[in-house]
Amino acid sequence: MNVTINEEAKTIPEGLNLVELLKVENVEMPETVSVQINGTFIRQDAYASTPIQEDDTLPFLYFMGGGA
Amino acid sequence: MRAFSDEELERYSRHILLQDVGIEGQEKIMDASVLIIGAGGLGSPIALYLAAAGVGRIGLVDGDVVDLSNLQRQVIHTTAEVGTPKVLSAKRKIEAINPHVHVETYQTMVDASNIVELVSKYDFIIDGTDNFSAKFLINDACVVAKKPYSHGGILRFGGQTMTIAPHESACYACVFDAPPPANAVPTCSSAGILGAVAGMLGTIQATEALKYITGVGELLHNKLLSFDAKTMQFRTINLAKNPACRVCGGTGITHVRDYEAVVCEMKR
Numbered sequence: 169m170n171v172t173i174n175e176e177a178k179t180i181p182e183g184l185n186l187v188e189l190l191k192v193e194n195v196e197m198p199e200t201v202s203v204q205i206n207g208t209f210i211r212q213d214a215y216a217s218t219p220i221q222e223d224d225t226l227p228f229l230y231f232m233g234g235g236a
Numbered sequence: 237m238r239a240f241s242d243e244e245l246e247r248y249s250r251h252i253l254l255q256d257v258g259i260e261g262q263e264k265i266m267d268a269s270v271l272i273i274g275a276g277g278l279g280s281p282i283a284l285y286l287a288a289a290g291v292g293r294i295g296l297v298d299g300d301v302v303d304l305s306n307l308q309r310q311v312i313h314t315t316a317e318v319g320t321p322k323v324l325s326a327k328r329k330i331e332a333i334n335p336h337v338h339v340e341t342y343q344t345m346v347d348a349s350n351i352v353e354l355v356s357k358y359d360f361i362i363d364g365t366d367n368f369s370a371k372f373l374i375n376d377a378c379v380v381a382k383k384p385y386s387h388g389g390i391l392r393f394g395g396q397t398m399t400i401a402p403h404e405s406a407c408y409a410c411v412f413d414a415p416p417p418a419n420a421v422p423t424c425s426s427a428g429i430l431g432a433v434a435g436m437l438g439t440i441q442a443t444e445a446l447k448y449i450t451g452v453g454e455l456l457h458n459k460l461l462s463f464d465a466k467t468m469q470f471r472t473i474n475l476a477k478n479p480a481c482r483v484c485g486g487t488g489i490t491h492v493r494d495y496e497a498v499v500c501e502m503k504r
Contacts (some may be wrong), residue, residue, distance in 0.1 A: 174471065174473075179256040180477075187497055195464070197420050197421075199416060199417055200416045200417075200420050200421050202411055202412050202413070204473075204475070206288055206488050207349065207474070207476050208352075208476070209410065209411070210480050211413070212331065212413065213431065218319075226350075227473040229411055229412070229460060229473065231368070231389070231412060232343045232389030232390060232391045232394065232396045232421075232462075233366065233367055233368045233391070233416075233421055234277070234389060234390040234391045235274055235276060235277060235278045235302075235363070235364045235365050235371075235388060235389060235390060235431055235434075236274055236276030236277050236279075236280075236310070236363070236365070236366035236495060
């Protein structure tokens with residue numbers, strides 16, 4: 169199945185939910201990543217119940233807290 | 237219209253030459269006020285460039301004193317000023333660069349008791365803080381006070397920034413709902429930061445402030461710009477305001493509260 173993650177075309181296994189996708193993509197701490205699917209933010213508590221579908225566009229947004 | 241002195245005409249000539257800025261744009265800059273929260277890695281280049289640009293009134297908020305370990309990136313401070321309050325050290329440099337700028341200093345950290353009043357006094361706010369509780373607090377206060385602001389974050393070799401028009405464009409909490417769990421995300425003090433990367437992001441934030449003031453170009457509204465200096469790849473992710481946002485969704489929040497400090501600032 170083809171999806172776009174952070175503007176990169178990727179082929180991923182069929183039938184994953186968002187938690188599983190983050191695991192497949194080696195995101196170590198899913199609680200530190202904010203995800204949009206096709207422009208809509210997904211709540212953290214809905215990651216496990218959100219299926220990934222063909223041609224989904226997903227930016228993974230990471231926290232950056234520095235500044236000083 | 238303000239009467240420019242010969243000195244001002246010459247000082248700002250490279251702005252005035254810019255077709256999009258001109259005399260009118262420079263006048264807007266001189267009439268503007270900007271609050272810089274954090275006089276550190278981001279706040280240093282931001283303050284230097286906004287001072288040079290002639291922003292009429294610059295507010296600086298920081299409760300820290302200059303530490304030797306700051307000097308690798310906090311370019312507004314000097315070796316001789318180790319131990320000096322950062323806001324005072326920064327004020328000296330701003331006034332040395334441009335005596336036309338009026339500098340207001342607040343030697344304190346922001347919290348729920350002072351933040352709304354602080355941001356209310358300025359036209360544009362810039363987040364140059366180093367922790368999530370302050371970043372979320374600034375976002376909340378700017379939403380409550382309806383103040384446009386620039387979010388910035390840096391880590392190791394990377395940075396990210398977005399510009400927020402409260403209630404109109406996506407806010408920080410639209411993107412990142414709430415601070416991450418304690419110690420889940422490394423900070424500059426625990427993970428390090430390449431000094432020049434702070435300059436890269438800080439100058440982007442200063443540029444956004446000047447664009448806002450002059451009305452030139454398009455701001456980073458509904459866009460998260462991030463870069464990785466290792467590959468020098470820049471990425472802009474389009475965002476949308478989250479209608480269910482905890483902070484700006486619906487009618488939005490009406491007051492601010494402190495977030496738990498989730499970052500232990502490790503000082504050597």
